[in-house]
Amino acid sequence: MARRRTPSAPPVPTIRAVSVQRLIERLDRDDEKVSALLQQHDVALAGLIDPYAIMPLARYVALLEDAADLLGAPHLGAEMGSCFRPADIGPTGLIFSLSGTLGDAFARMDRYLPAFQTSTSSGLLNAGEDVLWAYRIHDPRIWPRRQDAEYAVMATCELIRSCLTSPWWPMEVHFEHSAPADTGALRRLFRAPVLFDQPTNGLLLSRQDVDRVNRVEDRDLLQVLERHVTELLQVHQSEETFAGRVEWLIAMYLDKRPITLDGMAAALGVPPRSLQRRLAEEGTSLRQLLRDHRTRLTDARLGEGARDVAGLVQALGYSERSVLSRAYRGWTGRPLIRGRKTAHER
Known part of the structure; x- marks a missing residue:
């Protein structure tokens, strides 16, 4: 009888530290409370210069929650996401914005997201005649994570808009956390119905939007970017x-x-x-x-x-x-x- 192998401890979920830069732009670096907050979460501003530096995902998520409380900004994550640019998640974001269809863009992001953020999954799911893009952090110990969820979903809206030439808004917005006291502000930010206590965070999209060809792909440029991200993925894939x-x-x-x-x-x-x-x-x-x-x-x-x-x-x-x-x-x-x-x- 084969002896059962004792599983090793799972790797610590991580995220590229450059993701904190959007938050830093909202903070007064000279404020003593802000300095204490960054020190509490072991965030060194000098370390954010390196786009490949990493930090524990739990620390990043907790930093967002505490920053929202410090600033008195309950919708901090969504507001940060509205300023998102494809380059904010490195080559993965650029690959998304250069894809010919949203379907191709999401398939590539699902494949390459671990190069930027581990212990996290995203992807398209059938939702009747429509399509649901879903985003979820695997580790249940990373909670609460409202600000990260609202940032990620709003940032993805901006990613989608980077692929399109006409105005666009989601059909529905889904969140796994419970409804906050003020849901009207989120509905106004997303300009769509917002549902809470859902199985996952996500965006409901029309299949027509997902399948529509938006541009002719630059295959040479995409090949260079995908080769680079694939190299970054090697460590993650060996631990999955x-x-x-x-x-x-x-x-x-x-x-x-x-x-x-x-x-x-x-x-x-x-x-x-x-x-x-x-x-x-x-x-x-x-x-x-x-x-x-x-x-x-x-x-x-x-x-x-x-x-x-x-x-x-x-x-x-x-x-x-x-x-x-x-x-x-x-x-x-x-x-x-x-x-x-x-x-x-x-």
Whole structure:
């Protein structure tokens, strides 16, 4: 009998430190509070000069949250995203803006995003006659992450506009976090309906916009840029796990279809037995990943005071609240909600 391999600790999620530059532009560097904030999160301004420097993703996300509080700017992320330029995410952004169609642009960004930010996935999903672009940080411990989500989604709107010659706005905007006190400001910024407590962050696009040819691609320039990004990706790809890929698929499809071994294997392009074996080698299983995801999502939503429990039930792939309540008690030994306190607040 083969001995099960003990899985190694997963790599720390990272992001290129140049991503902080947009935030620095909003801050008064001479303000003592600002200096203390940057020092608290170990951000050295000199280090931002190097476009290839990296920092922990959790530190970056926490810095955005704290900066929004310090500035009294609850919509800081979305406001920063409205000033986004393709070069802000290096060659990946340039590749996106030079693509012939939005479909090609998003496929390339899905492939190359890890060169800029790890433990994160993005991609296009079918949404009936339309298409949903989805963005999500894998690590559930990186929470709250409202400002990062609103920045990423608004920045992607600006990326899309860099490909087009006519005005454009999304059909819908989706966020995984609960609704803030003022939702009107976000609706005005995005000029679209904004939905909260969703399975993922994203933008609803028309299929016509995704498939339309916007430009003739400069193949030579794209080849140079893609070669460069591919070299940056080598370290990330060597550390990628099957469990991480499955967790992404669970988050994307949990509210849309049953999660099965055959379905996950088909989405990953591997035989079911191979997927089962690879997960076992990494010390887990599809059942465990599904349970862990549901537990983390429930605790995160209830912990931040989510009011739409019915939406949470749907996001977790259940038919009724009572089913979720029984399942949650079985996972944790705690009731879903006790009085006015949540299980997460215990």
